[in-house]
Amino acid sequence: MSESGTPETVTRVREALSPYLGDEVATVDAGRDLAEAFGERYDSLTAMECVTAVEAAFGIEVDFVAHDVRHWFASVERIARFVDGELEDRVRLGSHG
């Protein structure tokens, strides 16, 4: 898995988040903490919206028990890494299934 998510995934994550965080998410540093970058705009509800938006965009499911959602959804970079990991797992499981 890429340390920061593939560039394509980073771009798609930005696109998925833009309806909730605005155009600024297209240019925010991928490693920057979203709560720090967006302040009150990245409140708990928005974060939840971003989770569902990423799920819909990539066809994945975030497990709120098994995944450390707070950790993975802290920055664009981490979200992209998380997504790539989930997609890789799916391919791996699919190829052995």
Added chain:
Amino acid sequence: MRPGDDGAEADVPFATSGQSGAPVVWLRSVAQLRAEAAVVADAVVGDVDRVVTYAPPLHLYGRVFGAVLPRHLGVPVRQLWDSPFTPPDLAPGSRTLVVCLPSTWELLDRVVDRLRTATVVAVHSTAPLPPSAHRVIAALAGSAFRAVEILGSTETGAVAHRTLAPRPALPALWTLFPDCSLIRTAGPGDEQPLRVAGPRLARVREAAVPPAALTLDDLVRPVGERSFELLGRASRMIKINGRRVDLAEVERAVREAFPRTDIVCVPRRDRMRAEHYDLYYAQGPVEVRAAEVRDVLAAAFPGVPVPRAVRRVPEIPRSVAGKVRVDRLPALGESGRPPRTAPGGADGRAH
């Protein structure tokens, strides 16, 4: 005073967040807070071993259910209001009260199997139920799960409650809490504003005592002595994240900034926040960009949520009487983009 610290007997302030001007501060005595905890404990909560709260203690709802009530019941409380992704830890056989916000139901929906193994009472207040709440309630039909909706306000405290059933044929009636009374202002069977009296009304900072009665922004139809049907809001006020947003005020601010621009705000159901609004405008003689509209609102009403979507349309459709034809406005998805499918209305209840 710090949240959760009710040790001192000084009155506790709670602010209602208006759009313009300073917030109104309502003072509530510690005795009133304790009385509210006792009333809701008896009427809706029953016996629980612990409380898990997702409601911040800054607001009355979170304060009562997440701090005063656990103390009244003598049970531990887990504060998860700053950790909305953390599911409630439910030991099998335990009895837990879960204090919900609209977004909490999305979380519960994802861990619904866990909720079958324990006795859970979920309380919801301050906003209409999101679709995920109805999914959870339907999925747990027949289990020990129970969901209760509380109607109230910062000014009045908890006024009425109702138990939420899966797929009810009709919306359940609201039952007044025992120490509240509904003041009749209309004839039998007629709708009226929800005007309440009782010992838990707050007082404004400038007043020495609470008012004898308060009128809320809800329209009701009384049914019998202690119940009523909730019909909707009396004004164009909506609540987003606990903030009151008067859509008429929003429209006025945009019109002032962009004269001769026709504009309308439309209240919308929202998956996470339960309520939100979209803003439509028809281009006037000067070009206006959606970002400019957002900037105007952010400056006019700091901290107040801007529209979920700002959309320019060729014209605002109106009836011959000048009333906006909302049904003729283009539908927008929750992200503010046109939805892939027509909006379904998975949750059509008034509250």
